[in-house]
Amino acid sequence: MTLLGIAQIAIFFVLVVAITKPAGVFMYRVFEGERTFLHPVFRPLERLIYWLGGVREEEEQSWVRYSASMISLSIFSFIFVYLLQRLQGHLPLNPMHFSTPQAPSNATAMTPDLAFNTAVSFTTNTNWQSYSPDTTMSYLTQMAALAVQNFVSAAVGIAVAVALIRGFARHTAKTIGNFWVDVTRCTLYVLLPICILATLFFVAQGSIQNFKGPATVTTLEGASQVIEQGPLASQLAIKMLGTNGGGYFNANSAHPYENPTPLANLLQMLLIFVLGAGLTYMFGKMVRDTRQGWAIFAAMSLMFLAGAFICYWAEQRGNPMLTNMGLEHVYTAGQPGGNMEGKEVRFGNPMTALFATVTTDASCGAVIGMHDSFTPIGGLVPLFNIQTDEVIFGGVGAGLYSMLIYAVVAVFIGGLMVGRTPEYVGKKIEQKEVKMAIIAILATSVVILGFTAISSVAPFAKGGYWNSPGPAAANTNNGAAHGFSEMLYAYSSGAGNNGSAFAGINANTPWYNLTIGLDMLVGRFLFIIPALAIAGSLASKKLVPVTSGTLPTNGSLFVVLLIGTVIIVGALTYFPALSLGPIVEHFQMLNGKLF
Amino acid sequence: MGPGRIKEQDMLKELGPGFRLTLIFTVLTGLLYPAVMTGVSELVFPKQANGSLVTVGGKVVGSSLIGQPFAKAEYFHPRPSAAGSGYDATASSGSNLGPTSAKLLHGTTKMDDKNNEIVDFDGIGLRIVHYCIDNDIPYQSSIPIDQFKDSHGDLDEVKLIKAFNDDKSPLAFTPKTPIPQDAVTASASGLDPHISPTNADLQAGRVAKARGISADQVKQLIPQFTDRADLGFLGEPRVNVLMLNVALDQHFPASK
Numbered sequence: 001m002t003l004l005g006i007a008q009i010a011i012f013f014v015l016v017v018a019i020t021k022p023a024g025v026f027m028y029r030v031f032e033g034e035r036t037f038l039h040p041v042f043r044p045l046e047r048l049i050y051w052l053g054g055v056r057e058e059e060e061q062s063w064v065r066y067s068a069s070m071i072s073l074s075i076f077s078f079i080f081v082y083l084l085q086r087l088q089g090h091l092p093l094n095p096m097h098f099s100t101p102q103a104p105s106n107a108t109a110m111t112p113d114l115a116f117n118t119a120v121s122f123t124t125n126t127n128w129q130s131y132s133p134d135t136t137m138s139y140l141t142q143m144a145a146l147a148v149q150n151f152v153s154a155a156v157g158i159a160v161a162v163a164l165i166r167g168f169a170r171h172t173a174k175t176i177g178n179f180w181v182d183v184t185r186c187t188l189y190v191l192l193p194i195c196i197l198a199t200l201f202f203v204a205q206g207s208i209q210n211f212k213g214p215a216t217v218t219t220l221e222g223a224s225q226v227i228e229q230g231p232l233a234s235q236l237a238i239k240m241l242g243t244n245g246g247g248y249f250n251a252n253s254a255h256p257y258e259n260p261t262p263l264a265n266l267l268q269m270l271l272i273f274v275l276g277a278g279l280t281y282m283f284g285k286m287v288r289d290t291r292q293g294w295a296i297f298a299a300m301s302l303m304f305l306a307g308a309f310i311c312y313w314a315e316q317r318g319n320p321m322l323t324n325m326g327l328e329h330v331y332t333a334g335q336p337g338g339n340m341e342g343k344e345v346r347f348g349n350p351m352t353a354l355f356a357t358v359t360t361d362a363s364c365g366a367v368i369g370m371h372d373s374f375t376p377i378g379g380l381v382p383l384f385n386i387q388t389d390e391v392i393f394g395g396v397g398a399g400l401y402s403m404l405i406y407a408v409v410a411v412f413i414g415g416l417m418v419g420r421t422p423e424y425v426g427k428k429i430e431q432k433e434v435k436m437a438i439i440a441i442l443a444t445s446v447v448i449l450g451f452t453a454i455s456s457v458a459p460f461a462k463g464g465y466w467n468s469p470g471p472a473a474a475n476t477n478n479g480a481a482h483g484f485s486e487m488l489y490a491y492s493s494g495a496g497n498n499g500s501a502f503a504g505i506n507a508n509t510p511w512y513n514l515t516i517g518l519d520m521l522v523g524r525f526l527f528i529i530p531a532l533a534i535a536g537s538l539a540s541k542k543l544v545p546v547t548s549g550t551l552p553t554n555g556s557l558f559v560v561l562l563i564g565t566v567i568i569v570g571a572l573t574y575f576p577a578l579s580l581g582p583i584v585e586h587f588q589m590l591n592g593k594l595f
Numbered sequence: 596m597g598p599g600r601i602k603e604q605d606m607l608k609e610l611g612p613g614f615r616l617t618l619i620f621t622v623l624t625g626l627l628y629p630a631v632m633t634g635v636s637e638l639v640f641p642k643q644a645n646g647s648l649v650t651v652g653g654k655v656v657g658s659s660l661i662g663q664p665f666a667k668a669e670y671f672h673p674r675p676s677a678a679g680s681g682y683d684a685t686a687s688s689g690s691n692l693g694p695t696s697a698k699l700l701h702g703t704t705k706m707d708d709k710n711n712e713i714v715d716f717d718g719i720g721l722r723i724v725h726y727c728i729d730n731d732i733p734y735q736s737s738i739p740i741d742q743f744k745d746s747h748g749d750l751d752e753v754k755l756i757k758a759f760n761d762d763k764s765p766l767a768f769t770p771k772t773p774i775p776q777d778a779v780t781a782s783a784s785g786l787d788p789h790i791s792p793t794n795a796d797l798q799a800g801r802v803a804k805a806r807g808i809s810a811d812q813v814k815q816l817i818p819q820f821t822d823r824a825d826l827g828f829l830g831e832p833r834v835n836v837l838m839l840n841v842a843l844d845q846h847f848p849a850s851k
Contacts, residue, residue, distance in 0.1 A: 004824070004828060007828050008828060008829060011828065049616070049619055049623075052615060052619055053612050053615040053616045053619060054611050054612050054615060055612050055616075065609070068608075068609045069609040069612065069613070071609075072609040072610050072612070072613030073612075073613045073616060073617065075613065076613045076614050076616075076617040077617055080617055080621060096685075104685070106679070106685070106686060132686065132688070134685050134686055134687055135685065135686060143625050143626065143629045144621055144625035144626060145625070147624065147625060147629065148620055148621050148624050148625035151620060151624040152617075152620050152624075180612050180616065183616070184616070187620065187623075187624065192624070192628065195628070196628075196632065199632045199636070200632075200635065200636070200639070200640075203636045203639075203640045203643050203644050204639075204640050204643060205643070206643050206647050206660050207643070208643070208644060208645065208646050209629075209632055209633050209636040209637075209644045210633060210636075210637070210644050210645050210646075211633060212645065214685065215646055215648060215655065215658070217648070217655045217656060217657050217658070218654065218655075218656065219656060219657055219663045219664065220651075220656055220657070220663070220665070220670065220837070220840055220841065220844065221663075221664065221665060221666065221667060221670070223663075223664060225657060225661075225663055225682065225683075225684055226683075226684060226685050227646060227657075227658055227661055227684040228684060228685050229645070229646055231629045231632070231633055233632065233636065233644075234628060234629040234632040234633070235629070238624075249687045249784075250686065250687045250688055251678075251687035251688060251689065251783055251784035251785065251786070254687075254689070254782070254783035254784040255687050255784045255786060256660040256661055256662075256784060256786055256787070256788055257646070257660060257661070260647075260660055261825055261830070262824065262825040262829035262830025262831075263825040263826065263829055263830075265829070265830070266825075266829055318776075319694045321694070321695075321700060322700070322719065322776070323773075324769075325700070325719065325720060325723060325768075325769060326723060326734075326768075326769035326770040326773055326774060327719075327723075327773055327774060327775075327776050327779065328773035328774060328775055328776060328793075329773075329776070332793065333792075333832070334775075334791060334792040334793035334796065334832065335775035335776070335777065335791035335792070335793035335794065336775075336776065336777065336791060336831050337776065338776065339694070339776070340776035340777050340780045340782075341689075341690065341692070341694075341699065341719075341776075341780040341781060342689040342690065342691070342780075342781065342782070342783045343780075343782065343783055344782050344783050344784060344787050344789070345674070345777050345782070345787055345789040345790060345791055345831060345833045346787075346789055346822075346830050346831060346833050347830055347831065348830060348831035351829070351830055351831075352783075367783070368783065369689075369783045370689035370690070370691055370783045372689070372691040372692070372693055373689060373690065373691060373692060373693060373694070373699075374693075374694075375694050376693075376694065376695075379693075477691050477692065478691075478692060478693045478695075478696050479696075480695070481695070482693040482694075482695055482696065485693075502691070502693075503688075503689070503691045504691030504692065504693070585693070585694075585695055588695050589694050589695050593695060594695055594696065594697035594700060594701070595695055595696065595697060
């Protein structure tokens, strides 16, 4: 590791600390319905949306109504995305003629199972892509189906987090807010304005934003090169801010148009974290004790820094087998060293490792380097981040509500240790809350481990519909432990609603499209609905006064307890699977074993 | 309120706003937002918004952000690419091969239609051989490299790949001083427009020779197309291959 590499991680972290409070204060004002400096512009539009949508702004909802609204929006979103994909061959803005008889020879067919998987993927904020966008999606599908869900699914995540916070903040209340109002305000005052500025910055740095067809050029050596174009920057901004992560291009943010410079990359990483970090401050402010928010922030930060440095260390150390073949693994002023397979020269090892950590701490899933080509320990960090439910700043909203669910478990364990009824921010944590928290945590691990196990052994017959013949494990690009990691990563990424991949897996088969689709649905809704149930239950409770017997949840003791809970739950659940994947591969690599 | 069960009338009441808001957000964030952003970008940053295309003598020769293939000795060579058959800007991709992949390190061969054995995937070992020989970098080899040359003096790549993959006594071919990783590894996008400055320096001699000029003349040109870390600390130093090659053609046209 070099001083410059460490500085990149440290300075990025300082910037995150600096934006947390302003972002939190602003979101607090938006969700409390206070006037902001954006109101003169967006307030009339907000009213118009309520009028057109048939939404009564002042109406409050119970947690059941709130859940019903959330499901309603998700269902229609799913239908829209599904139909737009299936019909794209008949719709405008399709200059590459995808899904038509004139499609290029390398184009991917828009099958029902692919459209299903993608529609689930984008409505659940996952952005898992079993297709390659370069060869599959028209401009219209990208903009009006996929990018719209990048806004909507992000707004839904934040709305759920806000509702859960209201559960803690309110007492003896029957309602937790209005879903439609929360989603609309989030989109108008938080997501859109930041995206507009970020889009312009990305274009200034070199990202494309046009409706032209592909540019065909003659290279210096006289060959023909077709360079795809399109409305990229506007989608890029919300892909990062909404922690969606679905690339406009197959190479995602590694593509030079999708991430032209290291400076653009810095903004991309900040966009991933800004709302997740800001929500921790908003949480503290809404429960009237900002130290509660900073305690959550501290737990997240410590885990973030640990992950970033472990990943950077592993990637800069590189692959000893390549060193033996005569490649430079030490960083020098003129070349990056480390492990450069699947990395871009402009980003090098420290920045790629940092981005991989950030994108999986949050449920973003964009990549600037191919995680599949990371060293085993470098790849273990993103995998473990996803498996522990992405609680480190997290997906917008999802990170905070997941972390609060872990906080419920942590105070429960703490309560068991000292023999008192657990409390968190003035609310008694009882049987119902703990049950709901455990349902949320268990549901994701059941689908991740269950589907990985089935795919590892399931045989498929010759000529069948679901998959090419043989085991589903044969769809992986790599053998042995690494191939297992590719499957484990795929299902973790789906259930974690992350969307990044050990991309060497051919997941565009009906089997994977269906199972990963189910995996994403469980990971999203069996997490959100228990979270809203907790919100409803907490809101109806009385505030209990702080006594000398209360475990303080705004200090370092709680931070340690919370981190311990996340790591222990994650380790107990996933250690056996991780041992078969990246951990065994690490020792194979050190011993020079190839597969 | 008990946990779980959602009442039917609640659910149905929420269907209306669900449908309408999906439509409204589609128009607002899916059509208006990208359209307005495109309009503003065209006005303020037209060059970038349209792909940073590079024009030489009135002809578009590429984009300064998108790598393109170069194989001739008189040009600087980019990194290996896993995008399509190499630098295919309609199929961006990395290799997605992991650190214990025999294919990545040693390459693979396959049979073509006429049942001749051909290279399927070159692998890092073969790339190192080419890089050392092309750029006159001293190396040591467990088997003399002349044994892998055919009657024309060209390298037999299939034979080399098989030698790397030999279980009993695999070919060990190493440069005497380590070479930069980026010269022989594929990028994440397959379209990386850059190489490292060290990689460029090592290629300068070959380029100079092919153009009949001195290596110093070429080396003087490299810094003009080298970007340092952004703001002094972000990212890595890098050389833009296309822009450097365009400048070479302008300053030192290759003799035909």
